[in-house]
Amino acid sequence: MFEVVIGLEVHVQLNTNTKLFCSCATSFGAKANTNVCPTCLGLPGALPVINKVAVQKAIQLAKALNAPVNQTSVFNRKNYFYPDLPSGYQISQFEVPVVDLGELVIDFPDGTSKTIGVTRAHLENDAGKSIHEHSESKVDLNRAGTPLLEIVSEPDMRSSEEVILYLKKMHSIVRYLGISDANMQEGSFRCDVNISIRPHGETKLYTRCEIKNMNSFKNIEKAIKYEVNRHIEAWEDGVHSEVIVQETRLYDVDKNETRSMRGKEDAADYRYFPDPDLLPLIISDEMLAEFSVIPELPDEKKARYVKDYGMKEYDASVITSTLEMAKFFEEMMTLDIKAKNAITWLSVELPARLKDGITIITSPVQAIKLATIVKNIEDGTISGKAAKEVLDYLMENDVEVESAIDKLGLVQVSDDGAILEIIDVILSANTDKVEQYKAGKDKLFGFFVGQTMKASKGSANPAKVNELLKQRLS
Numbered sequence: 001m002f003e004v005v006i007g008l009e010v011h012v013q014l015n016t017n018t019k020l021f022c023s024c025a026t027s028f029g030a031k032a033n034t035n036v037c038p039t040c041l042g043l044p045g046a047l048p049v050i051n052k053v054a055v056q057k058a059i060q061l062a063k064a065l066n067a068p069v070n071q072t073s074v075f076n077r078k079n080y081f082y083p084d085l086p087s088g089y090q091i092s093q094f095e096v097p098v099v100d101l102g103e104l105v106i107d108f109p110d111g112t113s114k115t116i117g118v119t120r121a122h123l124e125n126d127a128g129k130s131i132h133e134h135s136e137s138k139v140d141l142n143r144a145g146t147p148l149l150e151i152v153s154e155p156d157m158r159s160s161e162e163v164i165l166y167l168k169k170m171h172s173i174v175r176y177l178g179i180s181d182a183n184m185q186e187g188s189f190r191c192d193v194n195i196s197i198r199p200h201g202e203t204k205l206y207t208r209c210e211i212k213n214m215n216s217f218k219n220i221e222k223a224i225k226y227e228v229n230r231h232i233e234a235w236e237d238g239v240h241s242e243v244i245v246q247e248t249r250l251y252d253v254d255k256n257e258t259r260s261m262r263g264k265e266d267a268a269d270y271r272y273f274p275d276p277d278l279l280p281l282i283i284s285d286e287m288l289a290e291f292s293v294i295p296e297l298p299d300e301k302k303a304r305y306v307k308d309y310g311m312k313e314y315d316a317s318v319i320t321s322t323l324e325m326a327k328f329f330e331e332m333m334t335l336d337i338k339a340k341n342a343i344t345w346l347s348v349e350l351p352a353r354l355k356d357g358i359t360i361i362t363s364p365v366q367a368i369k370l371a372t373i374v375k376n377i378e379d380g381t382i383s384g385k386a387a388k389e390v391l392d393y394l395m396e397n398d399v400e401v402e403s404a405i406d407k408l409g410l411v412q413v414s415d416d417g418a419i420l421e422i423i424d425v426i427l428s429a430n431t432d433k434v435e436q437y438k439a440g441k442d443k444l445f446g447f448f449v450g451q452t453m454k455a456s457k458g459s460a461n462p463a464k465v466n467e468l469l470k471q472r473l474s
Contacts, residue, residue: 002197002235004228005205006163007155010170011148012180013126013188014057020125020147021048021091021278028186032140040125040145042087047277050075054147055281057179058098058123059291061149064173065118067102069292071283075123076272084128084139092150094272097122098281104153104173105299106165107317116166117154124148149179155194155205160224164217167191168321172298175323190215193224196244197231207241210248211258223251227258301326309339318347324360331367337374345374349388353395365394372401380461386410412461419452419460419468426451427472437473445469 019026022039038046062069073096077089099121107113126148128141151170157163171189174180182189196208211227214220227249234243249258296304298320305316319329325346332342350370354363373390376382382390382405393404405411426448427434437444452465 001200002232003200003202004158005155005196005198005208006157006159006224007194007208008151008153008157008163008166009192009194010151010153010167011126011190011192012061012151012174012182014054014147014149015178015180015188016051016053016057016147018051019145020051020054020123022046022145024145026146030142032138032142035142036144040086041141048091048275050278050281051147054123055098055283055287056291057177058121058149059283059288060177060179060294061121061151061174062099062102063292063294064177064297065099065102065104065121067118067121068100069283069288070096070098070100071285071288072096073098073122073281073283075275075278075281077275078124079271080269082127082130083137084130084141084144086128086141086144090124090127091275091278092124093122098283099149104166104169106162106169108165109314111313114156114162116156116162119152119154121149121151124150155196160221160228163193163224164221167217167220169298172320172322176297177294184215184217187213187215191220193220193227195224195227195231197228197235207244207246209244209246209258211251212248212261214251219251219253222256223258226251226256230258298326305339309333311339311343315343315347319343322360328360328367328370332371332374335368335371335375337371337378341374341378342371345370345391349391353391364396364398365391369394369401376401376405380412380463381405382410382412383458383462385458386412410459412459416464416468419456419464420472422452422455422460423448423465423468423472426455434473445473448473 016026018024019040022037024035024037024040027035039048059069061067073093075091076094078092078094079089081088097120101120102118104116104118105113106116126143126146128139128144131138131140153166157166171182174182174189180188184190191214193211193214194208195211196206198204198206209227209231211223214223231240231244234240248261250261251258302313302316302320305311305319306313311319318325320326329342329346332346333339350360350363350365354360370391373387373394376390377384377387386405386408389408389410390401390404393408394401397404399407430448430451433444433447437448448469449462449465452469453460453462
């Protein structure tokens with residue numbers, strides 16, 4: 001009955017060493033109000049100077065989003081008054097941003113895709129941080145002046161699923177580019193979600209609400225679902241125009257609800273005007289050419305994996321979803337193992353054991369060790385079942401793969417003579433079943449395999465067991 005309309009404003013903190021308009025450090029976790037100077041404190045007479053590295057990173061993003069770069073752009077003052085904004089205005093870009101119209105393609109699990117328009121991406125300096133403790137409120141201005149890229153999408157998303165796919169893809173791109181650590185816990189990658197609804201078939205945009213400063217994929221999805229239901233209920237109750245007003249809302253994680261924070265400003269409320277202390281940002285042809293060189297991105301890497309390794313599209317999407325996963329996979333492949341086996345152990349077996357905050361980066365079993373396990377399966381040294389025991393052991397013990405295999409006694413028996421001895425004992429003890437098998441009861445073959453593997457305590461090579469059993473039973 002209703003169509004959901006969602007647009008996003010993603011704020012990416014650029015990983016420059018210094019702030020956007022001064023030489024103060026951008027390091028996270030420093031003592032409050034120590035990484036500050038007259039410029040980022042907004043003191044009279046202090047003049048801003050643009051950070052060239054931040055401009056470079058903006059150009060790289062433009063290249064990744066197939067967006068043109070405005071070689072002449074303008075910085076504006078965006079006026080509003082918060083305790084953590086010492087100058088009383090934010091230096092941002094309005095009419096002429098550095099990055100113009102672009103696009104981002106999201107991929108669905110069923111193999112289809114959708115292009116989401118990117119309206120713009122502009123440079124701006126961050127505000128400080130307000131800290132509320134008990135009955136006191138404090139302000140830490142270390143973050144004030146930190147360079148941000150604000151990436152504004154078109155209102156092209158129609159569900160929380162599309163939003164999360166867009167955000168994960170954008171997160172992946174900025175990590176591949178190396179322009180941000182995109183650490184969501186530290187606020188280096190956060191977004192504002194703008195939501196409205198309309199009856200199916202209409203093209204009119206109705207009143208939107210903004211959910212501010214979201215930095216968790218899980219919470220973004222929950223907040224969208226709550227807010228959409230709130231809009232639908234108001235419409236169905238006939239009070240949409242009264243209840244749904246243009247405002248900024250916050251998401252309460254504990255109560256799983258959004259609540260009003262303040263009225264949402266329009267552009268006119270910010271009283272934008274060109275910053276008199278900053279000349280227009282001019283990017284030369286030489287700078288544009290130099291800064292447009294970017295590394296291989298997720299979509300390109302995915303296409304290469306499909307071509308070079310014969311991967312399925314879905315598997316390639318999983319492996320390239322994060323830079324860490326792709327690097328892990330490529331390091332595994334230096335041991336000349338089969339891509340199909342590497343994918344299984346990297347995307348299924350290892351993640352199943354990453355618990356209690358352990359990630360692929362901090363995993364005690366890194367790429368070469370995991371690849372060595374796979375190598376031992378492929379050359380018949382251990383079985384797939386035994387390999388899982390080895391991986392479990394290595395998650396708890398810092399030893400080499402070969403040492404773990406020896407310690408656990410999991411070397412697979414592939415010697416024909418040793419396996420035939422076991423098979424002959426099994427067949428001699430089950431002559432009645434042998435007769436039934438030869439009379440046409442083929443399903444008993446599985447019984448013989450199972451008994452042989454049991455007698456060998458799982459050490460016999462299953463392929464050899466099957467081969468030798470067929471010989472004996474024929």
